[in-house]
Amino acid sequence: PMGFSWSFYLIQKLHEQSALRSLEVDRSMLILDGYPAPRLAGDQIAAMPYCDNVHSLSLSREACQKGKDLMCGDLQDLGFSLHEDVDATDFFQTLGGIIDGKAGVVKPTPTRAWNIILAFESLLDSPVD
Numbered sequence: 001p002m003g004f005s006w007s008f009y010l011i012q013k014l015h016e017q018s019a020l021r022s023l024e025v026d027r028s029m030l031i032l033d034g035y036p037a038p039r040l041a042g043d044q045i046a047a048m049p050y051c052d053n054v055h056s057l058s059l060s061r062e063a064c065q066k067g068k069d070l071m072c073g074d075l076q077d078l079g080f081s082l083h084e085d086v087d088a089t090d091f092f093q094t095l096g097g098i099i100d101g102k103a104g105v106v107k108p109t110p111t112r113a114w115n116i117i118l119a120f121e122s123l124l125d126s127p128v129d
Contacts, residue, residue, distance in 0.1 A: 011051060014078075019047040022074035023056075023067055031057070047071060050095060054082070064088040 045067035048055035056067035090101030
């Protein structure tokens with residue numbers, strides 16, 4: 001629905017490279033559309049770079065915080081200003097979803113879930129080209 005734009009593509013690739021560099025990990029530790037999710041163990045850190053969102057994920061709160069701080073520092077060194085900074089937590093909302101680490105659940109926000117339900121109901125009522 002958003003379509004393609006070179007500016008988004010380039011900033012996404014820059015963000016991915018920043019995460020790889022700052023965490024000193026390979027691409028398999030990035031959560032990216034169309035790729036398998038990384039397997040976490042111990043204090044490993046994964047990242048979910050998306051446009052202007054910094055996400056650090058780990059089974060260790062300390063490692064997660066360290067990963068976030070490293071990624072934020074690298075982006076700031078590149079000249080980016082950051083906003084909505086949240087310390088490591090096991091429950092957060094992001095990009096239309098809710099991640100609940102204690103329960104081990106990733107689910108849509110209520111708004112996103114209703115939008116999907118209403119979209120399918122609309123499809124039942126009228127043909128789509």
